[in-house]
Amino acid sequence: MSAKRITIGRTFSQTPLETEDTSETHAQTFVLSTGKRALFRSERIPANEVEDKTFVVMETNGRDQAGLTPDSLRDIIRTIKLQQFFPAIGVMQGGKIEILDGSRRRAAAIHCRTGLEVLVTDAEITADEARKLAQDIQTAREHNLREVGMRLLALKDGGLSQKEIAENQGLSQAKVTRALQAASVPSDLIALFPNHSELTYPDYKALLQAADKLNETGQSVETLIDNISMEIDVVCSREGLAEDEVKNHILRLIRNASQTLVKEPEKDKTTSTSLWPFADKDRFARKKTRGRMFSYEFNRQSKDLQEELDKVISETLKKYLAN
Incomplete structure (x- = not known):
């Protein structure tokens, strides 16, 4: 008696999904909203190709890619290096795979530098068919x-x-x-929260009200963020805080800072000047000026450069201030 073949991929009790009886090439047929059938084959994308070979369209997938931070992906990051429980679902578009379902798995694979299992089809699927199919099969997280x-x-x-x-x-x-x-909440405000999924409707409403009030009084969200960014870094680095506590601390900082900006006349704006161009957006060397105050900021620079800068700054201070 032969052993029953294990079904590869997701199974659904009430969705238009059938499994092909192909033990050598794992495949599934999805019945689309229009009644058209599309055959999806199993493909593993190597770790070094996941980011370039796959992409996500927000209007189809529905997942806010800016919200896929390591904190929000913690559950998948913990397991994806060992096993991927469900394949992502994708469609070939211009030589690349558009991920209809599984953008969290894709982001975790990129973060962990591991491969990604995808059920992919070469069938021509309209944007509306893709959007409705994505809604039918998305079960990983609401x-x-x-x-x-x-x-x-x-x-x-x-x-x-x-x-x-x-x-x-x-x-x-x-x-x-x-x-x-x-x-409608500005994405820059949302980006201040490590885990976007913690935000509730009252939170979004409060953030939108703060942003609207700033706009009405001629203040900017950028000024608000600049005023509280260091305090947010302190909150996020504190150990022992639950995710909802981190969220509440950041909300309080935004609320208090926005009220202060609305009440006070606009101060000198902060001007940021790049000191050197870098291909990597995470690397920078810049000078910030606001009124009579200025500062220099560097990120992802070598230790040798840091030591050289310390030396030059120390010698310059002695030259002008040691009197």
């Missing part, structure tokens, strides 16, 4: 309110009213309103 809103924004930009969006997506109009508000 999208947060902002991610839902960012998907709905694409529909709103396409000319649909909020009522039509609600009917199209099977959502209440209140849910659509909340999601669109969450998606």
